[in-house]
Amino acid sequence: MSVKVGVIGGGQLARMMIPPAINLGIDIRVLAEAEGSPAALAATAVGDYHSVDEVLAFAREVDVVTFDHEHVPQEVLKAMVAEGIAVHPGPHALLFAQDKLQMRQRLEQLGLPMPAWAKVTTVADVASFLDAHNGVGVLKTPRGGYDGKGVKIVRAAADAADWLAAGELLIEELVDFSRELAQSVARNPSGDVALWPVVESIQRDSVCAEVTAPAPGVSAELADEAAAIARTIAEGLDVTGVLAVELFETTDGRIVINELAMRPHNTGHWSIDGCQTSQFEQHLRAVLDLPLGATDSREPWSVMVNILGGPVGQELHERIGAATLASPGTKIHDYSKQSRPGRKVGHVTASGSTLDDVRANARAAAAQFD
Amino acid sequence: MSVKVGVIGGGQLARMMIPPAINLGIDIRVLAEAEGSPAALAATAVGDYHSVDEVLAFAREVDVVTFDHEHVPQEVLKAMVAEGIAVHPGPHALLFAQDKLQMRQRLEQLGLPMPAWAKVTTVADVASFLDAHNGVGVLKTPRGGYDGKGVKIVRAAADAADWLAAGELLIEELVDFSRELAQSVARNPSGDVALWPVVESIQRDSVCAEVTAPAPGVSAELADEAAAIARTIAEGLDVTGVLAVELFETTDGRIVINELAMRPHNTGHWSIDGCQTSQFEQHLRAVLDLPLGATDSREPWSVMVNILGGPVGQELHERIGAATLASPGTKIHDYSKQSRPGRKVGHVTASGSTLDDVRANARAAAAQFD
Numbered sequence: 001m002s003v004k005v006g007v008i009g010g011g012q013l014a015r016m017m018i019p020p021a022i023n024l025g026i027d028i029r030v031l032a033e034a035e036g037s038p039a040a041l042a043a044t045a046v047g048d049y050h051s052v053d054e055v056l057a058f059a060r061e062v063d064v065v066t067f068d069h070e071h072v073p074q075e076v077l078k079a080m081v082a083e084g085i086a087v088h089p090g091p092h093a094l095l096f097a098q099d100k101l102q103m104r105q106r107l108e109q110l111g112l113p114m115p116a117w118a119k120v121t122t123v124a125d126v127a128s129f130l131d132a133h134n135g136v137g138v139l140k141t142p143r144g145g146y147d148g149k150g151v152k153i154v155r156a157a158a159d160a161a162d163w164l165a166a167g168e169l170l171i172e173e174l175v176d177f178s179r180e181l182a183q184s185v186a187r188n189p190s191g192d193v194a195l196w197p198v199v200e201s202i203q204r205d206s207v208c209a210e211v212t213a214p215a216p217g218v219s220a221e222l223a224d225e226a227a228a229i230a231r232t233i234a235e236g237l238d239v240t241g242v243l244a245v246e247l248f249e250t251t252d253g254r255i256v257i258n259e260l261a262m263r264p265h266n267t268g269h270w271s272i273d274g275c276q277t278s279q280f281e282q283h284l285r286a287v288l289d290l291p292l293g294a295t296d297s298r299e300p301w302s303v304m305v306n307i308l309g310g311p312v313g314q315e316l317h318e319r320i321g322a323a324t325l326a327s328p329g330t331k332i333h334d335y336s337k338q339s340r341p342g343r344k345v346g347h348v349t350a351s352g353s354t355l356d357d358v359r360a361n362a363r364a365a366a367a368q369f370d
Numbered sequence: 371m372s373v374k375v376g377v378i379g380g381g382q383l384a385r386m387m388i389p390p391a392i393n394l395g396i397d398i399r400v401l402a403e404a405e406g407s408p409a410a411l412a413a414t415a416v417g418d419y420h421s422v423d424e425v426l427a428f429a430r431e432v433d434v435v436t437f438d439h440e441h442v443p444q445e446v447l448k449a450m451v452a453e454g455i456a457v458h459p460g461p462h463a464l465l466f467a468q469d470k471l472q473m474r475q476r477l478e479q480l481g482l483p484m485p486a487w488a489k490v491t492t493v494a495d496v497a498s499f500l501d502a503h504n505g506v507g508v509l510k511t512p513r514g515g516y517d518g519k520g521v522k523i524v525r526a527a528a529d530a531a532d533w534l535a536a537g538e539l540l541i542e543e544l545v546d547f548s549r550e551l552a553q554s555v556a557r558n559p560s561g562d563v564a565l566w567p568v569v570e571s572i573q574r575d576s577v578c579a580e581v582t583a584p585a586p587g588v589s590a591e592l593a594d595e596a597a598a599i600a601r602t603i604a605e606g607l608d609v610t611g612v613l614a615v616e617l618f619e620t621t622d623g624r625i626v627i628n629e630l631a632m633r634p635h636n637t638g639h640w641s642i643d644g645c646q647t648s649q650f651e652q653h654l655r656a657v658l659d660l661p662l663g664a665t666d667s668r669e670p671w672s673v674m675v676n677i678l679g680g681p682v683g684q685e686l687h688e689r690i691g692a693a694t695l696a697s698p699g700t701k702i703h704d705y706s707k708q709s710r711p712g713r714k715v716g717h718v719t720a721s722g723s724t725l726d727d728v729r730a731n732a733r734a735a736a737a738q739f740d
Contacts, residue, residue, distance in 0.1 A: 018388075019392055019393070022386075022388055022411065023389070023702065023704070024690060024702060025687050025704025027706075041388075041392065041412065277698075285694075290694065291691050291695050291698070298668050298669070299668070316395055317396070320660055321660050324660065324662075324663060325661050328646075328663055328664040329663070329664035332393065334394055334395025346395070
């Protein structure tokens with residue numbers, strides 16, 4: 001009888017948990033949204049994660065429940081906990097990945113560096129924030145946004161009226177940033193913490209396009225600060241599993257917290273090939289309260305490039321040969337999703353000792369999937 | 371529609387093909403011998419690989435058929451080929467991994483270095499061989515032996531009588547070897563070949579116990595010779611997929627061919643964690659006639675230690691925490707098999723720049739599973 005981990009959600013994050021589960025002898029079971037999901041190989045159930053009954057039926061058969069995404073409603077999470085089911089991260093932690101207003105309030109209590117922000121419920125609130133911040137702000141719906149959805153830049157308070165009609169919003173200072181960084185950390189219920197190096201993330205159309213690990217040119221002080229921020233959040237919010245903290249590096253050399261993700265994150269995919277312990281293996285270790293593995297990088301540099309969209313009218317696997325010929329050492333990850341403009345359908349990772357070569361290799365392989 | 375690879379046999383080799391299949395977006399399907407096999411996650415059928423009908427039913431649903439073992443009978447292999455099913459390696463190649471007499475005859479035609487050998491059908495034949503070779507020989511059944519089974523050392527011709535009653539045998543010179551080496555190669559149907567470094571294999575009770583990659587202290591000449599031997603066999607026998615050539619390094623500094631395996635092999639497990647392209651990914655690439663990946667080592671040294679037997683009265687996963695604490699960077703592979711004395715139930719691999727440390731790390735982790 002192997003130990004059983006149940007994953008709610010059948011996307012590529014669940015998919016990428018399967019290889020380390022196989023390595024560690026973990027019986028991984030996925031509750032997928034539909035047939036034919038990226039994690040279909042391990043899908044033992046298809047159901048609606050909004051349904052207490054469907055989730056409980058799945059969760060009762062496993063030793064620990066974890067997630068492919070943060071969208072499982074609190075009432076469903078709490079129903080599992082009430083039955084004594086181990087849920088990692090727990091509802092009390094996940095809340096802060098589900099609700100950006102709650103997140104800002106809690107991180108402020110922890111004294112962590114953030115953009116200026118405010119809760120706004122009226123157009124007048126928005127006007128007041130804009131007046132205080134050079135007439136511009138970033139409006140966010142507290143719940144449900146991702147990859148740029150639920151986020152808009154406003155320069156006139158009236159532009160917030162339509163979203164305000166649906167409820168209270170978060171407004172944030174438009175940060176004058178030089179680049180985006182991300183710091184991932186894993187924490188297990190016993191309190192052990194393991195950190196990966198801080199990475200640089202390049203976004204295109206609000207979607208992660210390329211990640212360089214470690215972030216080039218980061219000072220030791222800034223790397224230490226990023227690590228300290230992630231550790232403080234993981235411990236302060238009692239996060240179990242992997243936590244990714246998206247950061248802005250400001251033009252004046254500070255870092256401020258943008259978003260949180262309480263699961264393996266796109267900015268950590270490089271760790272599958274670039275680290276002794278990937279974020280997916282570490283997440284499984286953490287939610288099972290196993291000791292965490294070493295997170296040393298295998299090479300000085302790794303670059304991950306997302307495959308966005310995929311080849312029109314073809315499937316990714318038809319291009320694997322070309323990508324390998326373009327860059328034989330670059331690792332290819334195909335999520336078995338249909339090509340569709342802008343969709344995350346795979347990624348590639350190159351590693352090595354010279355950043356320029358590594359980046360060129362990763363981009364050369366990824367370009368074969370355009 | 372992903373490309374579909376069917377694997378006959380549900381052992382740990384099929385199991386270890388699943389992670390790279392996931393990475394490459396390959397739909398991997400396994401015909402297992404029984405429920406609950408190590409490759410159960412990908413098992414779409416349970417059946418008897420001796421049955422033409424059962425194998426054909428499985429094979430018709432995939433794009434290419436390959437193997438977890440070499441025991442599928444020739445008539446079953448040929449039935450697939452007759453239907454136009456792509457089978458890699460093909461029956462004409464697999465024959466030489468199935469029948470040691472055929473193998474010796476064919477490799478002799480190729481002019482490759484081997485122990486002195488003879489086909490023997492009578493006790494008198496055995497006596498004649500022993501007379502010519504210092505009174506000792508290694509008797510082998512041509513078919514069905516593995517891990518020391520079907521092999522015995524004979525010093526008196528009469529000791530061969532019982533085995534001879536079952537048919538012709540192979541007898542070989544007892545090689546005075548200093549150590550065992552293994553050279554793995556992958557070849558695709560287009561003829562591309564990729565080689566891993568030659569490794570040293572330490573056997574205990576005729577079972578692979580520990581592998582060091584690359585083999586310490588091997589001269590460039592000897593490494594080149596090992597590579598040339600493997601390439602000559604792969605090309606000469608038209609092997610597709612991974613081929614492992616087990617070699618003896620003799621006390622007088624030569625290498626001679628011991629055995630062949632036409633599939634990923636225990637001496638190549640280190641490549642999962644130690645190489646840019648593992649033998650399992652490369653095998654999938656080769657049988658699909660994809661370009662082969664780079665086989666560069668990630669670190670100067672890797673040591674793999676088999677977990678033989680497993681903890682008595684416990685399961686491997688109960689010891690993973692202890693193994694990680696003993697050596698946080700060592701990668702653990704649990705085949706989800708019941709512990710049983712001598713059984714291969716998992717392995718660990720450590721990698722790094724200093725062989726002594728790497729070996730110590732691998733052994734420290736493996737010792738936690740005793």
